[in-house]
Each structure stands twice: as structure tokens, then as C-alpha cells.
Amino acid sequence: MSNEDITLTAGDAEVTVAPANGGRIGSLRIGGVELLRQGAKFGCFPMVPWCGRIRGGRFLDGATVRQMPLNSPPHAIHGTARDGAWRIARAGKDEAVITYDLVEPWPHPARVTHAVTLAEDSLTLTMSVETYGSSFPAQVGWHPWFNRSLDGGDDVRVDFAPAWQEERGDDHLPTGRRTEPKPGPWDDCFGMPDGVDVTLTWPGRIELKVASREEWVVVYDEQEAAVCVEPQTGPPNGLNTLPRLVTPIEPLEATTTWSWRRL
Template identity: 80%
Template sequence: MSNDEITLAAGDAEVVLAPGNGGRVTSLRIGGTELLRQGERFGCFPMVPWCGRIRDGRFRDGGAVHQMPLNAPPHAIHGTARDAAWRVARADRTEAVLTCDLAAPWPHTGHVTQVVSLGEDALTLTMSVETFASSFPAQLGWHPWFNRSIGGADVRLDFTPAWQEERGEDQLPTGHRVDPKPGPWDDCFGMPDGVDVTLTWPGKLELNITSREEWVVVYDEQPEAVCVEPQTGPPDGLNTLPRLVTPIEPLEASTTWRWRRL
């Protein structure tokens, strides 16, 4: 199938996908109102096979140390699949399935599948990483850029994390957990009962982001947008909290965004 943009529609909700641009969601419109920041680097992109930064771009895998390109010097950031062209396995009016093979500079053979399902009041993103070769550590997650302002109303973020990962001067977790602090944030939070964050544009729209995963990064240091990123582990998690993908156990996660008008 073509890697051109795909449009999904349900009720007054419309989603646009760009398989050729990192398998990202480029647009989410509710009643004609755009929720995602526009631009080639924005929208919502999948983070895989790692999320956030890897310290110095290096991660240990058994006895080997692998070096990733330093695309956020001095670190590597957000995986490799956002720079790849994804394939369209299937698409209809309300759901699309995109796939991507992990390739160099990633050192392992793996296959990523992302399912994008749109309902009248919710969008669900599901991703899996599988391998039929050697096992490897991996992470996955999503990096949405939500417009800070909709129709003049600035967004409000509401969430109750159990802890905040203390962030060092190198932007990475120090390994210490601290009580959540007020923003602005470029920080990772722990939510052991599952990610649950609500974005409210007063008088316009409420959007609730949930995931069974317990990690979320919140980034709101730019004036144009805020990011709420559910993911399977913390930044530098390939080193500190690796999740293994094996031939019999893929890595899977999902997130649902549910909205209502105000």
C-alpha cells in the first residue's frame, strides 16, 4: 500500500498519519479544532527502540556496549524509527496498521507494529516490538506535541504522580526519586497504577491520556506546545531498567486519548 498520508475519521474526529515520516500522527482534529502542533518534526511520533535520552549514546547489552548516533549531544534521543519510512500493512476508515523494521544504527533485528484506532471520542495507539533472532533490550512510547493554546485558551495539566525522577544537569535521571515538583518540566514521573494525565483547554476541550505503563515524561518548556509521553521505561532505561524483547515475548504497550467538549 502507499506510504502517502492516511486519513481516519469517526464522528467529528479526524486523524492524519504520515507513514513515510516516522509513522507519526501529524494531525488530530476534533470538530475542526487541531490539537497537535503542526510541522514535520511535530505531531505525535513513536519512540522506539528507546525513549528519551541514552547517556552518551551508549547502552550495555550483555557483554557488548553499543554506540548510537549523538543526535542530541552529548546523548542519543528518541529511538531510530521516527527517522524511518513505515509501511502500511492495512488501513480502513477508522484504523491503520503501520510496520517498520529496526535497522542500522540499531544493532539488533526487530520488527515494530503500530496500530492506530480512532473512535468518535477516543484515539488508541498500540505498539509492539518483536524479534525472531537474538534477544535485546528495548523501550517504546509516544511523543505527542499538543498545542498549548486552542482558541486563546492555554492548556492546564492535571496528574498525580507517585514520584518524580530527579533530573541531573545532564538532563538524565540521577537514580533518585523525589516528591513531584511544580513545572516547567522536562521530567519523568512514576505512576505505578498506570499513566493518567488530563489536559484541559478551558471552555474548549478536555483530553485524558491513559496507559497501563507506569512511566510518563512531561515536557512543557516551549511556548507553543506541551508534551505528555507515555512510555515503557524512564530515560536511559536501556541502561537502568532494560526490558528484554525475546523470540517468545515481544514488548507491547498502548495509550488511549479520550476527549470531551467543555
């Protein structure tokens, strides 16, 4: 199969998957209304094999210090797969599966699989990382850019009740201390031990819930055009502070489901 864009439909919901552009979700339209910020860098991109920033681009891989390119100096940010071309494993009317093989600068050969399943009232994204060889630390997550307003309507409201907020240092990375959640604007990581549960409400239009069994979510709303709600398997710099190992017998897998209703 080529890696041209894939369009999925279910009821009046339509999703575009862009394998050639980092495996991202390029569009989510409900009743013809676009929920995701448009543009080559936006939509919703997969963050893998790490999420957010790695301090100095360096992480400990067993006893070896690895250096990733500083694509957000002085840090490395959001993994490598969003810059690559993914392959289509299969595509149907309402489901697509795409894959990406991790290559240099990532030091371990591995395969990422991203399954995208659309229903009339929900979108489910499942990502897994499988190693071809040795074990290594990794993270997976999603970075959606939701439009702040829909067709010039009222700004979106973001509601969630995290157990804590990771204190953010001057370098934008968690200090390791946890604080009471503070009001926005945010570029911050929050802990939700019972699972990510964030509701975005565009008044009078649509209510959308971002859910995941993972307990980490980054919320970024410092841009005028969009708001990001990012479920992920660990905090920023987590390859160093809270590594999750991908092993030959245990891949790393995570799922997020976005469900919506009209208001």
C-alpha cells in the same frame, strides 16, 4: 500499498497518520480544531527502540556495549524509527496498522508494529517490537506535541498525580533518586505505578485524558507553542537502568489511549 498519508475519521474526529514521516500522527482534529502542533517534526511520533535520552548514546546489550549516534549531543534521543519510512500493513476508515523494520544503527533485526484506532471520543495507539533473532533491551513510547492553546484560547492546564518524580541531573537524565513531584515547568520523568493518567484541559473547549497501563510518563512544557505528555515503558536512559527485554517468545508491547470530551 504506498506509504502516503492515511486519514481516519470517526464522528467529528479526524486523524492523519504519516507513515513516510517516521510513522507519526500528523494531525488530530476534533470538530475541526487541531490539537497537535503542526510541522514535520511535531504531531505525535513513536519513540522506539528507546525513549528519551541514552547517556552518551551507549547501552549494555548483554555483555556488549552498543553505541548509538549522538543525535542530541552528548546523548542519543528518542530512538531511530521516527527518522524512517514506515509501511502500511492495512488502512480502513477508522483504523490503520503500519510497520517499521529496525535497521542500522540498531544492532538487532526486529519489526515494530503501530496500530492506530480512532473512535468518536478516543484514539488508541498500540506499539509492539518483535525480534527476528536474539533478545535485546528496548523501550517504546509516544511523544505528542499538544498545542498549548486552541485557536488563541486559554492555555492548556496539565493535571496529574504522580507517585514520584525522577530527580533530573545537569545532563537532563534521571540520577536514580526519586523525589516528591515538583511544580513545572518540566522536562521530567514521573512514576505512576497504577498507570499513566494525565488530563489536559483547554478551558471552555476540550478535556483530553492521556492514559496507559505503563507507569512512566515524561512531561515537557518548556516550549511556548506546545506541551508534551509522553507515556513510555521505562524512564530516560532506561536501556541502561531498567531494561525491558524483547525475546523471541515475548515481544514488547504498550498501549496509550487518549479520550476526550467537549467542555
